[in-house]
Amino acid sequence: MLAYTVRRLLNLIPILFLVTAFLFFIFRFLPGGPIEMMVPPDEVLDEEVRLILEKELGLDRPILVQYFDWLWRALQGDFGESIYSQLPVGSLIMERFPATLYLALAAVVLAIAVAIPMGTIAALRRNTMTDYVAMGTSVFGLTVPNFWLALMMILLFSLGLRWLPSMGYVDPTQDFFGSLKHFIMPAIVLAAYPCAVATRMTRSSMLDELNKDYVYTARSQGLPEWKIIFKYTLKNALIPTITIVGLLFARQLGGTIIIESIFGWPGVGLLIFEHINARDFPVVQGAGLLLAIFFVGINLAVDLMYRLVNPRVELS
Amino acid sequence: MASDSVARDVSSRLLNQEDIRVEAPTLVTRLRRTGAYLKDMAGELWKSKLASCGAFIVLVMILVAIFADVLARHDPFSMTDAALAPVSWEHWFGTDPYGRDIWSRVVHGARRAMVISASAVLLGILLGVPLGAVSGYYGTTTVHVAGRQVRVPLDNIIMRLVDAWLAIPGILFFLLVVAIFGGSDLVLIMTLGVAQVPLLARLVRGSVLSEKTKEYVEASHIIGDSNLNITFRQILPNCLSPIIVQASVSVGFLIIVEAALAFLGLGAQPPTPAWGADLNEAKNFMETYPLLTIFPGLALSLTVLGFNLFGDGLRDILDPRQVEQ
Numbered sequence: 001m002l003a004y005t006v007r008r009l010l011n012l013i014p015i016l017f018l019v020t021a022f023l024f025f026i027f028r029f030l031p032g033g034p035i036e037m038m039v040p041p042d043e044v045l046d047e048e049v050r051l052i053l054e055k056e057l058g059l060d061r062p063i064l065v066q067y068f069d070w071l072w073r074a075l076q077g078d079f080g081e082s083i084y085s086q087l088p089v090g091s092l093i094m095e096r097f098p099a100t101l102y103l104a105l106a107a108v109v110l111a112i113a114v115a116i117p118m119g120t121i122a123a124l125r126r127n128t129m130t131d132y133v134a135m136g137t138s139v140f141g142l143t144v145p146n147f148w149l150a151l152m153m154i155l156l157f158s159l160g161l162r163w164l165p166s167m168g169y170v171d172p173t174q175d176f177f178g179s180l181k182h183f184i185m186p187a188i189v190l191a192a193y194p195c196a197v198a199t200r201m202t203r204s205s206m207l208d209e210l211n212k213d214y215v216y217t218a219r220s221q222g223l224p225e226w227k228i229i230f231k232y233t234l235k236n237a238l239i240p241t242i243t244i245v246g247l248l249f250a251r252q253l254g255g256t257i258i259i260e261s262i263f264g265w266p267g268v269g270l271l272i273f274e275h276i277n278a279r280d281f282p283v284v285q286g287a288g289l290l291l292a293i294f295f296v297g298i299n300l301a302v303d304l305m306y307r308l309v310n311p312r313v314e315l316s
Numbered sequence: 317m318a319s320d321s322v323a324r325d326v327s328s329r330l331l332n333q334e335d336i337r338v339e340a341p342t343l344v345t346r347l348r349r350t351g352a353y354l355k356d357m358a359g360e361l362w363k364s365k366l367a368s369c370g371a372f373i374v375l376v377m378i379l380v381a382i383f384a385d386v387l388a389r390h391d392p393f394s395m396t397d398a399a400l401a402p403v404s405w406e407h408w409f410g411t412d413p414y415g416r417d418i419w420s421r422v423v424h425g426a427r428r429a430m431v432i433s434a435s436a437v438l439l440g441i442l443l444g445v446p447l448g449a450v451s452g453y454y455g456t457t458t459v460h461v462a463g464r465q466v467r468v469p470l471d472n473i474i475m476r477l478v479d480a481w482l483a484i485p486g487i488l489f490f491l492l493v494v495a496i497f498g499g500s501d502l503v504l505i506m507t508l509g510v511a512q513v514p515l516l517a518r519l520v521r522g523s524v525l526s527e528k529t530k531e532y533v534e535a536s537h538i539i540g541d542s543n544l545n546i547t548f549r550q551i552l553p554n555c556l557s558p559i560i561v562q563a564s565v566s567v568g569f570l571i572i573v574e575a576a577l578a579f580l581g582l583g584a585q586p587p588t589p590a591w592g593a594d595l596n597e598a599k600n601f602m603e604t605y606p607l608l609t610i611f612p613g614l615a616l617s618l619t620v621l622g623f624n625l626f627g628d629g630l631r632d633i634l635d636p637r638q639v640e641q
Contacts, residue, residue: 011479018480029496143621145572147579148613151599155606254485258576272488273580276495288488296483 008300019292024067027281079286089286100256100267102172106183107190108249115195119202141196150189150262167264186263194248202241209233239310246302250295360633367629373622381430388420392589400605409611422615424589433570435505437563440512448520453547481514499583508570523555557634561627568623575616591616
């Protein structure tokens with residue numbers, strides 16, 4: 001297990017290396033480069049000023065030197081400064097990160113809290129109306145694009161019923177109950193897809209478990225059905241569910257870009273969206289790298305946990 | 317060893333006896349076989365209510381995309397005085413703030429969504445399938461460079477690239493590329509297509525790995541078939557099922573991505589009739605005219621539903637191992 005963990009960690013190095021290379025070099029394809037972006041469109045940049053600016057930003061050096069310089073600083077937690085606001089990128093990201101993390105966590109908790117009971121009940125009441133309703137709902141969650149779901153919810157709950165605010169964010173560590181009504185809609189929208197996947201997963205792995213010999217034995221020994229389910233099958237059936245929720249959670253961090261821009265949620269996603277349009281690349285590189293690190297980190301953690309609880313999985 | 321002598325016997329027969337060589341099928345027999353195969357599949361699909369429902373939606377959407385010019389009752393671009401008209405016989409879905417007919421725009425949006433995502437998936441298959449096949453079949457290969465043998469861990473290299481590719485959050489990749497290279501249709505197709513490569517490559521690699529241990533591959537080796545021929549003409553045709561399933565699901569997924577990008581203001585720009593771009597415009601009129609946000613979104617959801625159900629149905633038929641109970 002230890003050797004496997006070390007090997008997986010070493011594997012992360014080339015992956016993250018390639019990710020940083022992508023994030024760095026793609027901005028070099030910008031027509032005119034970053035300096036052109038700093039000039040208002042109706043002004044013509046003086047050649048002399050351009051040279052000074054290039055020198056100041058270090059853009060006159062060979063591109064590989066720029067890349068390794070950026071990488072070396074990034075490893076030390078220094079992502080440079082925003083081209084527009086001149087603020088350090090690291091602090092910009094850290095300022096926005098909690099909002100995204102809370103939202104993602106709320107969505108995961110919601111997804112698990114709904115998916116596990118729903119999937120279990122659907123499996124126990126297989127091929128009944130309950131099952132069909134649960135599966136139908138999950139197809140809905142898989143199908144409806146999250147940004148349209150967000151619009152429809154705003155239409156219904158904010159504009160129609162006027163129950164929930166359509167925009168804004170309250171820090172839950174400051175005012176927990178006040179923040180709840182801000183969290184409801186974004187969390188539901190973000191949870192819809194993972195919840196649907198997890199419901200189907202729970203149902204199918206629960207059905208798998210219920211067909212196994214040990215359940216047959218337990219039943220023949222007269223163990224009550226609820227005990228079989230809660231003590232044995234559910235535990236085994238939840239392994240794939242938790243795994244898939246973990247993986248989807250990692251992917252959700254990217255999905256927050258759309259949701260945050262709809263709900264005006266001041267997280268990393270909105271930060272990326274705002275700065276991508278402005279082509280403020282230090283910010284986008286830093287935030288993108290953060291998302292990628294989280295993504296591979298959670299993937300690895302889920303993988304290791306999966307192997308820990310299920311030692312039969314081959315360590316290859 | 318009995319099995320050894322049997323193998324020798326079989327291989328000597330394969331090598332010496334002309335009469336057991338199978339004739340290469342002619343084009344007509346090939347087409348006939350494909351036709352029979354498709355007919356079988358349609359029959360299987362028909363058995364599942366949900367799958368045939370999905371197939372029906374997909375078929376309708378393809379027809380709508382093809383005949384968009386006929387079905388649209390108005391020019392999707394022409395602005396009239398009848399702004400924000402309610403649903404009526406003249407304007408089935410009403411009109412938008414510029415007096416354009418929403419039904420016509422939704423119908424033309426279908427064409428756009430289908431063409432872009434189908435082309436992107438095709439591109440992804442063209443790039444990803446050979447990559448995955450090579451990765452799975454060759455593993456580590458030896459290359460002669462300047463008279464020296466160099467071992468190239470092709471599989472390892474390709475799979476690490478795929479891992480890195482998958483580590484970049486999808487939507488971030490699309491946003492970056494579109495923000496930098498612009499949101500023209502060509503850029504969109506290339507970006508969405510390239511983004512499908514890692515997933516497809518990994519999928520194909522997996523099936524090639526399990527397929528290459530089978531007897532017919534060994535037999536091809538014995539006959540003296542080239543590695544390239546074995547990979548692409550013998551193994552790959554047996555790995556088509558998961559590719560087909562993934563292609564169907566991917567088309568649905570890319571329709572969402574394309575719409576999401578347009579919704580964020582990247583990709584399709586007004587006045588292009590596109591579901592995402594229309595929803596982005598409609599967002600500004602939600603308070604006064606909520607109907608605008610409903611029809612493009614419904615069309616989008618329905619199409620995606622169709623492709624998902626169709627993909628699920630195909631998976632049940634083609635890939636019985638993965639059938640859910």
